[in-house]
Amino acid sequence: MTEAIPIYRWRCAPTHLKTQRQLAALGLRPNGQDIAGVLPLPKQGDRVAYLFDVNLAAPKRTPSPAQEQALAKATLAHQIKAAERRGITREELDAIGDPGPAWTDPAPVSAPVNAFADVTHVNAFGAGLEQEGVER
Template sequence: MTRRRSSARFFDPTGARHGLPTWPWRMAPAHLRTRRQLTAEGLRPGGQEIAGQVLWNSRRYNAPGGVRAAYLYDVRLALPKRVPSERQRAALGKALAARRFCPTCRRDVGYVLPRRLGECLDCADETGTEAAA
């Protein structure tokens, strides 16, 4: 019974009450998707405005008023995801490799270095940096 009450509270397809067309959880029209759903389909919003929102009650994350929102985009207006060029991929690979390089022992440690330490965990243990932090 609680579910029906909250469903009615969030059902506003015209947007008169909430400012945007609003639906309860799992009741949005089939042509509207969240960003994550678009990404899973290989699409992106492509500059379009938010077409609506889904609202639901949540006891997690301390949402204001206990209500969480997910914005929706029209899949018919979505564009394909952009594909990076080979040079962009190479630059990204170099940037990610630099985050794994320890300046103290001068080796690729295989994981991203903690920013608070500035070096790999082995070097931090040897110098006692972690105890001071």
């Protein structure tokens, strides 16, 4: 006889149950464990989030140098295709060199101007808040 998977309401799941994204943020992976719970997503129709037990999760595996190289190559190809869709050729991407002094010398940043710095706070009746005893 199989056990039913518990269904939790939004924000009511136990703290040791996490989604795959939450596990990934913690540097963990589900490690082949069964689903420990289901969380129906509000306003998403029939979509659900599967919950996994943190205590059974394992650390993420580190990729090998060959995997990292393959990932970098695929990412570059994806970026080149995206740039070409926007009218930038591969030659233009390869020709990008020194951006000039604008990137190495930080420009002085001026403080933003507050247009409301001298305005006295007034409530709906026209009286100042300081007169009503309201502390800010």
